[in-house]
Amino acid sequence: MAEVIAQEKQGSKQKKKMIRVDMTPMVDLGFLLITFFMFTTNFTKPNVMDLGLPAKDPNTLPTDHVIGDQNQVTFILGKDNRVFYHQSNQKDLNTGNLKETDFSGIKISKIISEAYKNAPVPKNFTVIVKPTDEANYKNFVDMLDNLAISKKERYGVTDIKPWETKVYKELTQ
Numbered sequence: 001m002a003e004v005i006a007q008e009k010q011g012s013k014q015k016k017k018m019i020r021v022d023m024t025p026m027v028d029l030g031f032l033l034i035t036f037f038m039f040t041t042n043f044t045k046p047n048v049m050d051l052g053l054p055a056k057d058p059n060t061l062p063t064d065h066v067i068g069d070q071n072q073v074t075f076i077l078g079k080d081n082r083v084f085y086h087q088s089n090q091k092d093l094n095t096g097n098l099k100e101t102d103f104s105g106i107k108i109s110k111i112i113s114e115a116y117k118n119a120p121v122p123k124n125f126t127v128i129v130k131p132t133d134e135a136n137y138k139n140f141v142d143m144l145d146n147l148a149i150s151k152k153e154r155y156g157v158t159d160i161k162p163w164e165t166k167v168y169k170e171l172t173q
Contacts, residue, residue, distance in 0.1 A: 072126045073115040079134030108146040127155040
């Protein structure tokens with residue numbers, strides 16, 4: 001680690017000692033400490049949104065629960081930050097029923113609360129979110145945020161149906 005080199009000066013009675021310190025082990029130790037602290041620290045905290053999922057009851061048989069058209073509102077997330085909504089079934093859905101809104105302000109929360117007020121059975125009211133293939137992840141997160149703001153815990157995320165796709169394509173092209 002350290003070397004002591006003794007040299008004698010010519011014509012002098014005193015011996016001068018030169019000390020040379022080898023810094024290689026200190027550099028190794030520094031890199032080990034830096035590596036240790038980089039691996040043990042968290043650079044960013046992950047942001048997590050809780051999704052309330054129902055528990056699976058092994059005693060129940062699968063049944064089809066039909067939610068009436070007025071007990072639900074369906075949001076279709078499209079491309080270019082567009083969002084459409086309806087409260088129709090397959091027979092009644094057309095370009096006049098599929099309305100468009102956007103994510104600015106509290107428009108979506110207002111639509112959810114209006115549909116909830118008009119629901120015949122409010123305890124069964126459900127919000128259905130159907131992202132298309134062109135929708136982006138930010139819009140989906142914004143939709144979940146709006147659901148949290150409106151305090152509606154009963155919602156579902158599913159694929160868009162072919163009959164909805166047909167009407168959606170007619171409006172977007």
